[in-house]
Amino acid sequence: MFRKLSLVYKNSLIINCINHLHISEFSGNNVVRYKVRLKCVKSTNDVHKSNNLRKRNVPLVKNLNENVLERTTTVMKRWEEEKKDEGVKWKFLEHKGPVFAPPYEPLPKSVKFKYNGKVVELSPEAEEVAGFYGKMLDHDYTTKDVFNKNFFKDWRKVMNEEERELITDLQKCDFNQMNAYYKEVSEKNKNRSKEEKKELKEKNEALIKEYGFCIIDGHKEKIGNFRLEPPGLFRGRGEHPKMGKLKKRLNAEDIIINCSQDSNIPKPPSGHKWKEVRHSNTVTWLASWTENVQNQVKYIMLNPSSKLKGEKDWQKYENARRLHKCINKIRDDYQKDWKSKEMKIRQRAVAMYFIDKLALRAGNEKDEDQADTVGCCSLRVEHIELHEKKDDKEYVVVFDFLGKDSIRYYNEVPVEKRVFKNLTLFMENKKGGDDLFDRLNTMILNKHLSDLMPNLTAKVFRTYNASWTLQQQLDKLTNEDDSEAEKILSYNRANRAVAILCNHQRSVPKGHEKSMEKLKEKIDSKRDAIKDAERQVKDAVREAKHGSVKEKFVADKKKKLLQRLKEQLAKLEIQETDRDENKTIALGTSKLNYLDPRISVAWCKKYDVPIEKIYNKTQRDKFRWAIDMAGPEYRF
DNA sequence: GCAGAGACTTGAGGGAAGCGGC
DNA sequence: GCCGCTTCCCTCAAGTCTCTGC
Structure with missing residues (x-):
């Protein structure tokens, strides 16, 4: 019924769009609908008094917005409780089932x-x-x-x-x-020829139309990955002991289908049967199978643009915002725990400090048959070095380990003296391969965190610190008088600060050096063009002083050209800085997973930057809820 | 309290699509 | 219209965390 994200206020469902509030008031079986222009509302009373507010001309909506937003937490809590009680994720789900990998085509006889x-x-x-x-x-x-x-x-x-x-x-x-x-x-x-490409595109679109969507609780939603993984050789990352193993071809007999009992059940390919058809509405997957290499369950799920995923995303950031309210107390507590008599508590407190300060991942234990990577709780003695003094800094810890995806984490961090002393203690009489935190694992840590705040886990710190850093950096770097390109550079720099914090690296793109050289050449030639244009303007102005209207017109034209060239040069210089600073840093991951999108939306609205400059189409689809929800005043 | 399974999120890489310059 | 570069988007591996059963 309502596609926008909505809030509940008193007996009303309020949907916050960019310029309007859509309000549906429930009274028994009746629903009265109002569409209220934000500029025309003074207080919540106005909304309830009249459904003809468009005629009123009372500026200011702030009161209403704040009142509504204040209630968000309460509403969300209730939703969470409702969902928890029932464990229900959907009431009706219908889909066509997954698309199988194309069958194997034997090689031509000539290929030996x-x-x-x-x-x-x-x-x-x-x-x-x-x-x-x-x-x-x-x-x-x-x-x-x-x-x-x-x-x-x-x-x-x-x-x-x-x-x-x-x-x-x-x-x-x-x-x-x-x-x-x-x-x-x-x-x-x-x-391929144009015609071939067109034909292929049409075929693909038809396939997406048929299999790429599902019906969930009355909404047509995009499916994230409706194609089953094709057979091939397993490509584990880093030094994965199972790399090269054969990933087998999937048949209907491997697939479990999940959908509503009263829906049109997907049909398996002729002559085949699904492994199982299940009707579990407490999970969000549409189909699943167990892959043969690591013996793990894999799923077909909804696209991030779906309501279901959007709601979860929203909850994630609300949870991180809740942490903001108690972060000072939590920090005080773990600092006190650095002095605890119990080793277990000391280790937990130092680990929390690392997770909070350095945004380290929790670090679950791993099996022998997986790549040897670590996170905070699974750090080993060999992964850190302690220096009482290093490059004029005191109490420096040097981290050097392989994290998720076998990406190297290297960081030299000055820490509090007490942390340093504790680390020395934890390392006493241990070999390189021993656990640094031998009395701690992610379960113990998360259990403690959930006692400090409901739903608090190690992961929440990463979300919180990423979003908080973005907010702080945007405040610090954005200048209202800057050009649009300069503002975007500031945004990217703020985003980059987060990516560095989260250690989101990428390999230097192919041809980076070459493309930088080309850009430099372009900048040089633009500078030459500016010098030339400046000379021309000087001459034209001299001639215009004593000349006719025509000469004045020419001089104006030259001035405009010069101005345009200068703007182009500024843009190129910004592009050069941005590209070089971004050489080994991937911004996408933090933007997609860690930064509360409402911060970015609010920033765009406040500084008049089109949202398209920050989010591409897919990202806008994913963050539709935030785009509709956040006004320029939103703070994380 | 622990292990393993299950569910879901996070992550980098790479191919395809799109776009700007010539 | 073509070419080469950039951006987008998909893929699937690798994490986190919860749940369940013993």
């Missing part, structure tokens, strides 16, 4: 696989898996022993008796023709 220099004709099963490897021949993965060993072991499992007997050494396998063939296909695809 050779073993020990001799052509060997492979069975279709063995050929398909060999093709996965052949495709990756140029990749770094195929130079790694673990990858090769795992691949070869799994490949042999799909071979027939004869192949298994013959092919015993990966070194003797020649996948070069397969590799060349796949490159050729890729090249052909790139050079």
